[in-house]
Amino acid sequence: MQAMTAEGLAAAIRSGERNAVDAVEAAFARIDEVDASVGAFLELWRDEAAERAADIDRRRDEGSPLGPLAGVPTALKDNMSLAGHELNCGSRILAGYRAPYTAGAVERLVAADAVPVGRVNMDEFAMGSSCENSALATTRNPWNPAMAPGGSSGGSAAAVAAAEVPLALGSDTGGSIRQPAAFCGVVGVKPTYGRVSRYGLVAFASSLDQIGPLARNVRDAALALGAIAGPDPRDSTCSEEPACGFLERIEDGIEGLKVGTIREVGTSALESDAARGFEQALETLARCGAELVEVSVPLVEAAVATYYVLANSEASANLARFDGSRYGHRAAGARSLAEMYTGSRSEGFGPEVKRRIILGTFALSSGYYDAYYGRAARIAGALRQQFSDAFDKAELLVTPTSPSGAFKLGERVDDPLAMYLSDVFTTPTSLAGIPGVSVPCGLDSRGLPLGLQILARPFADGTALRAARAFERETGFECRPEAVS
Amino acid sequence: MSLGVEEVRRIAELARLRISAREETTFASQLSEIVDYIDQLREFDGGTASQDDIHAASETADSDLPRPASATDGPLLDQFLDNAPASLDRFLLVPQVKATPGGEE
Numbered sequence: 001m002q003a004m005t006a007e008g009l010a011a012a013i014r015s016g017e018r019n020a021v022d023a024v025e026a027a028f029a030r031i032d033e034v035d036a037s038v039g040a041f042l043e044l045w046r047d048e049a050a051e052r053a054a055d056i057d058r059r060r061d062e063g064s065p066l067g068p069l070a071g072v073p074t075a076l077k078d079n080m081s082l083a084g085h086e087l088n089c090g091s092r093i094l095a096g097y098r099a100p101y102t103a104g105a106v107e108r109l110v111a112a113d114a115v116p117v118g119r120v121n122m123d124e125f126a127m128g129s130s131c132e133n134s135a136l137a138t139t140r141n142p143w144n145p146a147m148a149p150g151g152s153s154g155g156s157a158a159a160v161a162a163a164e165v166p167l168a169l170g171s172d173t174g175g176s177i178r179q180p181a182a183f184c185g186v187v188g189v190k191p192t193y194g195r196v197s198r199y200g201l202v203a204f205a206s207s208l209d210q211i212g213p214l215a216r217n218v219r220d221a222a223l224a225l226g227a228i229a230g231p232d233p234r235d236s237t238c239s240e241e242p243a244c245g246f247l248e249r250i251e252d253g254i255e256g257l258k259v260g261t262i263r264e265v266g267t268s269a270l271e272s273d274a275a276r277g278f279e280q281a282l283e284t285l286a287r288c289g290a291e292l293v294e295v296s297v298p299l300v301e302a303a304v305a306t307y308y309v310l311a312n313s314e315a316s317a318n319l320a321r322f323d324g325s326r327y328g329h330r331a332a333g334a335r336s337l338a339e340m341y342t343g344s345r346s347e348g349f350g351p352e353v354k355r356r357i358i359l360g361t362f363a364l365s366s367g368y369y370d371a372y373y374g375r376a377a378r379i380a381g382a383l384r385q386q387f388s389d390a391f392d393k394a395e396l397l398v399t400p401t402s403p404s405g406a407f408k409l410g411e412r413v414d415d416p417l418a419m420y421l422s423d424v425f426t427t428p429t430s431l432a433g434i435p436g437v438s439v440p441c442g443l444d445s446r447g448l449p450l451g452l453q454i455l456a457r458p459f460a461d462g463t464a465l466r467a468a469r470a471f472e473r474e475t476g477f478e479c480r481p482e483a484v485s
Numbered sequence: 486m487s488l489g490v491e492e493v494r495r496i497a498e499l500a501r502l503r504i505s506a507r508e509e510t511t512f513a514s515q516l517s518e519i520v521d522y523i524d525q526l527r528e529f530d531g532g533t534a535s536q537d538d539i540h541a542a543s544e545t546a547d548s549d550l551p552r553p554a555s556a557t558d559g560p561l562l563d564q565f566l567d568n569a570p571a572s573l574d575r576f577l578l579v580p581q582v583k584a585t586p587g588g589e590e
Contacts, residue, residue: 100564302529309523316500323501325579330570336584338501346503354502355512358493359519361500372523378531417518 001026006072006166006220010113013071016060020053020071024115027073031117031164034484039139040149040159042078043086044118049073052115067113069227074114075159075168078122078136080211081200082106089202090124090134090152093348094328103200104232105169105211112227117165120155124350125319126176126204128152129422132413133352140409141183142481143448147406150180156214157184162484167215167224171201173208174307175402175426178438181214182401182451185440185479187221187468188214190426192458193433194239196225197232205314206237208307208430216479218439218469222246225461239459246462253470255289260394263296269424271404273444278400281441281452281471285398288470295390295397299383300428306383307427308420309363309376316360322348355416380431387432391457396467399425401438401451425453435461439468440477449479486524487517 001009001023012018028046035041056071076082079089081099088094102110110116123133131139131154139154141147142162149158153170157180160168170177172190181188189212196211203209213224229243261282267275286292299306324330324344331343349357363372390397402422412419429436434455441452452471456464493513497504504512562575571578 097568098564100561100568299529299531302526305523305526308519309526320501324570325577326565327568327570334580337580337582339584340580341501342503345501349502351508354497354504354508355515357500357502358496358512359516362488362496362516362520365496365499372526375526375531379526379529380531382531416515417522420519420522 002030002163004166005217006069006215007223009166010068010070010072013056014060014066020056020115021050023071024049024053024073024117027117027165034162035164037140037145038142038158038162038164038484039137040120040155040162040164041075041118042088042121042136042155045085045116049115049117056113056115067111067227068223069109069112069114069167072114072167073117073165074109075118075120075156075165076106076116077153077156077168077170078119079126079171079202080106080169082116085119087119087202088136089126090122090136091348091350091353092135092329093322093344097327099200101200104197104234104238105228106200108228108230109169114167114227120159120168122155123152124353125202125315126152126171126173127315127352127356129175129179129419130407130409130412131155131180132409133350135350138409141406141448142484143185143406145483146408147448148183148409150183150406152176153214154180157181157186157188160184160186160214160216161479161481163216167213167220169211169228170214171209171211172430173204173311174430175423177212177214178426178436178451178453179402179422181438182440182449183406185449185477185481186214186216187218187440188212188438189221189225189461189465190429190436191225191229191461192435194237195229195243195435195459195461197235197238199232199234199238203318205311206318207314208311218465218472219247219250221437222250222465222469225465241459244462246465249462250466250469252466253288254285254467257290257396257467258293258394259285259290259467260293260295260390260397262300262390262397262399263294264298264300265399265425269403270400274400274402274404274450277441277444277450278452281398284441284471284474288474290467293394295393297383297386297390297428299379299386302379303383303428303431304420304424306376306379307423307431308359309372310380310431312356312360313363313373314360316357316364319353319357352416383428384432387428387434388457395456395463397455399453399455401425401453405444405446405448405450429453429455434458435464437464437468439471440479441471441475442477486520488513488520
């Protein structure tokens with residue numbers, strides 16, 4: 001059953017050819033077999049998943065229609081709420097916290113009859129590009145256990161790549177779905193900002209955070225996005241536009257479609273394998289019938305710096321709520337409220353979170369606000385306009401997802417700036433609020449996957465997915481990491 | 486621009502974080518490198534655009550009106566209090582605002 005797509009599995013369960021109970025049992029068997037070496041899961045919800053699956057089978061047997069993800073075992077990143085379940089956000093400061101309600105995207109997932117089987121690892125508060133900033137576990141890349149799975153949704157990408165589950169939800173603030181998807185050889189979708197509800201997602205940078213799916217093929221990712229996207233009055237930035245079927249035109253191809261490369265996206269940042277992979281990807285797109293053009297988005301060169309100012313400024317405000325008073329860790333023996341705040345935060349947060357809070361506080365502090373936050377905010381606005389102009393010349397834009405394939409665990413943990421620079425191709429998309437799909441584009445000389453990032457104008461998520469599907473059909477890439485075969 | 490140990494300590498205090506002497510030194514060096522990198526933004530012109538423009542297309546804020554308490558608030562309150570490190574009846578317990586020599590109680 002591990003070889004089945006989410007779409008095929010759901011169809012087989014709907015028709016009665018297979019049972020949801022068996023699908024969930026098979027997923028747990030696979031997790032038991034390989035997760036000791038992958039380390040994707042933080043907690044498994046065996047009993048609840050079995051009950052949910054049995055209910056799905058029962059409803060089908062009674063003649064009720066089932067949802068598009070009927071019985072599909074799905075992993076949730078450790079920053080989205082499922083009522084009654086623990087949620088740690090990869091941090092010690094949320095040890096023991098139980099979600100009192102369910103996230104909007106997770107509600108929709110469950111309403112589509114997917115079965116959440118457990119929560120998966122992530123960088124603490126989604127701050128990181130390797131999953132190594134998790135305070136809870138080490139996740140390894142299924143293609144090579146010495147390598148990082150990427151981050152921050154490293155657990156989601158690794159669980160899907162290792163065929164533990166056909167589907168996972170992740171969240172993306174500056175590349176946290178797309179980069180781990182590329183590192184692990186799976187498909188990852190960062191939807192248009194506002195396409196998926198953020199209600200019940202632990203906030204990192206609220207103007208950038210988006211939930212999206214990771215899957216082993218484009219059709220499954222599109223199916224999942226269709227299930228979780230749509231209006232939610234509980235998130236004021238969630239679009240009221242209904243989500244149309246992302247599968248309807250997905251096989252239509254990209255014949256005659258203008259696909260742009262960005263002049264200012266320098267190949268100098270690319271390792272040679274990744275540069276070669278991107279060149280080959282452009283040839284593949286041309287074979288698919290795309291008309292390749294070059295566009296200009298000069299401010300992409302400012303994106304990483306802009307992103308780290310804005311995201312960390314928002315984080316420093318958002319994370320002020322973790323102070324030991326209402327939930328999570330509280331320092332023992334505090335003699336005053338201030339001492340409790342400082343003690344709880346200092347004991348609960350890891351070094352990267354502290355670094356980012358300090359950076360954000362600095363950028364917002366008196367005397368520096370205009371020079372850092374104000375300037376970055378203006379550049380982000382101008383960058384969005386430049387993307388909008390570029391989309392007048394091309395329907396889609398493409399870049400590599402990351403400057404290289406997966407790097408070694410431990411290689412960049414002591415060099416935060418080097419870690420930040422691995423987001424050079426993903427942060428512009430986040431700042432512009434546009435959708436980005438990472439689709440595998442082959443292996444590097446070390447046998448590790450590379451990703452192609454496909455970008456579209458706001459709410460043209462379906463067009464990006466259609467191109468990703470055409471690309472996938474042409475490359476015939478299959479996610480089969482040998483380390484966990 | 487480089488950040489000294491004193492500056493890092495001052496910002497950490499603003500953010501209600503206590504960091505060790507070793508962390509202060511490491512953070513000062515790492516953050517200086519990051520701020521140096523961020524300083525390249527001076528070379529870019531954002532014009533007059535504001536960040537508000539970014540998501541103007543997808544803003545759908547509901548009118549911000551108070552709603553009456555509903556019957557479903559009760560269980561949510563219980564779950565909220567279950568997550569609290571310390572509570573009494575329907576209230577959160579926290580140390581005194583002013584420091585006392587006697588400890589938390």
